[in-house]
Amino acid sequence: xxxxxxxxxxxxxxxxxxxxxxxxxxxxxxxxxxxxxxxxxxxxxxxxxxxxxxxxxxxxxxxxxxxxxxxxxxxxxxxxxxxxxxxxxxxxxxxxxxxxxxxxxxxxxxxxxxxxxxx
Numbered sequence: 699x700x701x702x703x704x705x706x707x708x709x710x711x712x713x714x715x716x717x718x719x720x721x722x723x724x725x726x727x728x729x730x731x732x733x734x735x736x737x738x739x740x741x742x743x744x745x746x747x748x749x750x751x752x753x754x755x756x757x758x759x760x761x762x763x764x765x766x767x768x769x770x771x772x773x774x775x776x777x778x779x780x781x782x783x784x785x786x787x788x789x790x791x792x793x794x795x796x797x798x799x800x801x802x803x804x805x806x807x808x809x810x811x812x813x814x815x816x817x
Contacts (some may be wrong), residue, residue, distance in 0.1 A: 703737035707745060723776050727789045735787040742776070 710716045722742065727733045779793045783800045
């Protein structure tokens with residue numbers, strides 16, 4: 699929590715280089731702080747938007763890197779989803795299990811909801 703998400707994103711990207719796109723999804727979903735996940739996801743979105751703007755003005759190089767397969771690392775999409783209830787960023791494979799945890803939340807009203815009814 700000592701550095702902003704944008705700075706953290708850039709530092710990780712510099713350290714991992716081309717391999718960053720391969721590990722970012724796991725890095726994001728394994729963060730224990732939901733707020734930090736959201737900040738990092740926003741930083742990623744902002745960076746990708748900036749990258750697309752810059753690609754329009756630069757000619758593309760078609761070099762293959764060691765970790766690349768048939769798709770370029772820039773075209774890899776994130777394999778995650780944001781829970782609409784708690785805003786946690788989850789891996790797609792974990793989303794349905796996580797969603798079932800919230801089903802029981804509607805059975806009992808929260809203390810905040812009860813306090814609004816009483817007052």
